[in-house]
Amino acid sequence: MERSLKIRLWIVAGLLTAVGLAFVYSAGLYWGSIHYEGSMPFVWKQMIYVGIGVTSCYAISSIKTPFSLTFWFWLYLFSLVGLLGVFIPGIGTTRNGSSSWISLAGFTIQPSEFVKIALLGFMSSVLAQTKKLEKHHIWLLGVIALLPLALIILQPDFGSAMIIVCGIVFLLFIVGLPWKFFLLTGSLCLVGIVGLILAAPYRLKRLTAYLDPWQDPLGTGFQSIQSLLAFGPSGLFGYGYGDSRQKYLYLPEPQNDFIFAIFSEEMGLIGSVVLIGLFFAFLVQCFVIANEQQSVANSYFIISLTAMMGIQIFLNLAVVVGLVPVTGVTLPFISYGGSSMIATWVTIGFILQTMNHTTKGA
Template sequence: KKINFIKINIEYYFIFIITVLLLVVGMVMVSSVSMSFGESHKSDAFYFIRRQMIWSAISIVVLLVLNKIDYHKIAKISNFLILIAIGLLALVLIPGIGVEIGGARRWFVFVFSVQPSELAKLIVIIYLSDILNKKYRDIYKIKAILFPAFVFLLIITLLIFMEPDYSTAIIIWIVIFIILFIGEVRFKHIAGIMTTWGILAVGYLFLESYRLERIIAFLNHNSETDGSNFQVNQSLIALGSGNIYGLGLGNSMQKYSYLPEANTDFIFSIIGEEFGLIGTLFVVMLFVLFAFFGIRIAMKAKDYLGRLIAVGITSLIVIQAIMNISVSTGLFPVTGITLPFISLGGSSLVTTMAGAGILLNISKYKIISPLEENE
């Protein structure tokens, strides 16, 4: 009789602990920032806190469930998932179905708001990893493999552009390039895809003047009255006010409508204001450790598919963290990218926790017993 021994890598425990810590930091900070926001916008200080607690509970369930489901089973339905993603991204653009907020049509609003582009990030990783896994050694079929996949990915990109959500599209394609590179796809094929996407991206950049204005504002930090610079300036004030040890939990002044999007895009700045340099370094350290152990999981993955998915998920989470923190510290133009695990937002949290759950599942591997090897 064959005997299978299941061993869990040490990386499994580290990723789980880091994920829990980031989730706790997020819940604490959302509670701190959102009370004043809830009072001013909903006449209920606990409105956003309750909703985030519900999303946190849902995301924990999602993580635990995906931790138990073999990632190969998820990959098997990746073609179906990519069609679902395209369908949802198309539906959200239809007036009366998708809801427009702040000039962007990105959400379905039921009891809670749902953002399909967040789900699309994770689906793209699974889909592309599965495509490359199926025939990655057959160089003669690489064009036949990549071309239909590229068409689907291009459709998703265009739909996200139309919302518009330029930053999400950029992140998705950065992750795609990383997966293609790790997947050992020939450079000429990667270069061809990059060139096509680059032309599309630059062309779309010039379609809307506000995108160029953001870049110009970023380059011209002296323009304090500009909307983008105003946000960054207020963010830097928040970070500077915290000094080394911070003003203390709940004592932020910038969250009282001085810093726009304090509970989403600029929540890192409030961490700095309330917990100081020590608090921000703690959060940065958690993401650095997440990157380290995520890469370790990819390196130890028992197969090619697991390696690609692990690299994709780790890259997605860490790149978003880098972009968010870079915006908060004035190192990058304002993008609208939230801080994974921490910022207010249900779709982002559930998708990120789902990715962490799949990453945990990949970190499990089988040790084949001598009886199996002999047979």
Template sequence: MKHGQLEQRVLVLVTLGLVAFGLVMVFSATSASAALGAGDPMRFLVKQGLYAIAGALLLVMLSRFDYHRLRPASPLLVLGVLVACIAVLVVTAPINGAHRWFLVGPVSLQPSEFAKLAVCLFACAVLARRPAPQTLGELMKPVGWAVVLVGGLVLLQPDLGTTIALAVMVFAILLVAGTPYRLLVTVSALAIGAGVAAIWLEPYRRTRFTSFLDPWQDPEGAGFQTVQAMIGIGSGGVTGEGLGQGIQKINFLPEAHTDMIYAVVGEELGLVGSALVVFAFGAFAWAGFRVALRSRDRFGKLLAAGITALVCGQAALNLAAVLGIAPLTGIPLPFVSYGGSSLLVLLAAVGILLNIAVNERVVETRVRDRGRGNRGSRASSARSRGGAARPRRERDVRRNTRPRRVAAGA
């Protein structure tokens, strides 16, 4: 198997497998509540299926689109998401106390999801044409300011989870770019300090954080969601209650089809199903970082690492929150949770990652073919020189061995 083909196939199989698995779990988590509420148990499945088809088309298109062409467009993309994040704060009405979505008929779009991919492209484009930043001032111009502006606007929506995912992605890009560890430690300390301040200054975040430390202290209040997720996962045992047989999703577990869908997986499919989900994201991380390591293009290397960190970092944050080892942040599980914007953006990002793998195979093939062509041309030229020289030498030999005429009077 050629270099890059294994990684590409793993990425495709894992991504499509998780999307298909997500459709099944979304239907399982929403069919009962949708039937009781709107009388249509297929409502959430149909919407998520349409988003999945649109995302699959984006994946195919971007896997065939040269990712280098996205590099000059990255500043415009960041500017566009900045305008969208401001507009969603000013124009839209709050939904559950948050300004996060543009509603256009039955379609809802979340600008913060698109902001993650735009910032990833911009940071990779800037760091690809410069040496790694050595000081905080070099880092801030312009990558740091872009992250601060986008992250600040997302935090105002409010959406701390997306801001944390954004920070994790940028940290991975800086690490691969060769940023000194002392600067990474400084940036991490500043980011953690800003996160602590954001938690402490917002009462609901502070309550959520303190309830994480001991959710059983208030199991019917601040710790309700965490407690119900633990009950669901614990009741699944090894093999689970059976697909569609869980009861936590019916008016017990809040946001069962979005942030807490992994708890539904644990209850219905048990330890086996839960472990397979973790294994799938582990395989995605292996393949994605292998693509980054093999890439000879600095922009492609940074972009592959950033996309892989975005997908797997978001998955790690979601799993940690559902399992109760991290505070709840509202981050969906990639490819599995219900959410159109997240699914569209992540499938588009996987398409770019596949294109990086394809481009690397093309470069390696061209290098090998060029080397073979050079060797073949040198050999043919040597043969041609030898073929031209041989008759000349033979003529010289015949000329030297030809008998000379001797004069009669000699």
């Protein structure tokens, strides 16, 4: 049972990664040749990231000793140091107005992608060792969560912060906190979101562009409109692999957050349904592994991680088809980006690692 679960997860993750590589090549080939002439093509860089991610996954999944609360505490502190690093001159790197990256020895890292794992691992371990949740436990968990969230919002990276909040809420929900807690915190979060939108004009512009992108078709609404123009004419089977129109300087940076628009344009509705089915199979497989756990901490950890990844997948797809405002989150396995790809495979490594010592029947 354990071996078959691992094999199925490897297969589904491998298929999604292969699709991602194929469409990073297709979506980014022309854009890269125009804007990054002379540099390594996106797909070659992505293959390097995949190699690092898969190797890390295998190394983590091979560890036999269970990860303790002490391990998660130090990993959490290390992730906070990484988040602080983006604000250090000479180390932190700013892109599109967001200081979310660290540049070291020629490599660029986005710490917020990795803090998700450390934060949920630490909180899961704390919750598992708490026999009965008291008010001081909730305050402690609040401080643990707010420290990285505050640093991420300061970058600013509103999309990553929102995904992490969703993962935390799901974790606290499965622990069994009362509904009044979620109503109170939900109200506070709503007030905070409104305040953040009003504090940053570009967020308000994104909201108005979501409501009516044609109000500013050459500005804030441009990306959303071009994404919809990719979906509209694609039909059941699309134009065919490599034959997208929108990737030719219409849809900005098509290999990144909006890569699903190019995928749909080339593969059509049928291909899009198949891809969503692969994502669904991946998430179901992770939930099955969580259900097989004897360790409460591992079960909490896997369920919250899987829920967070599911929310990120949904948000990306919803943004691309115009259901929600632009949030700037990547599509796991598919979008171009080293930190996203490596963090995704590291997440799989931690999920597989839990099966070495706590799976039923193992």
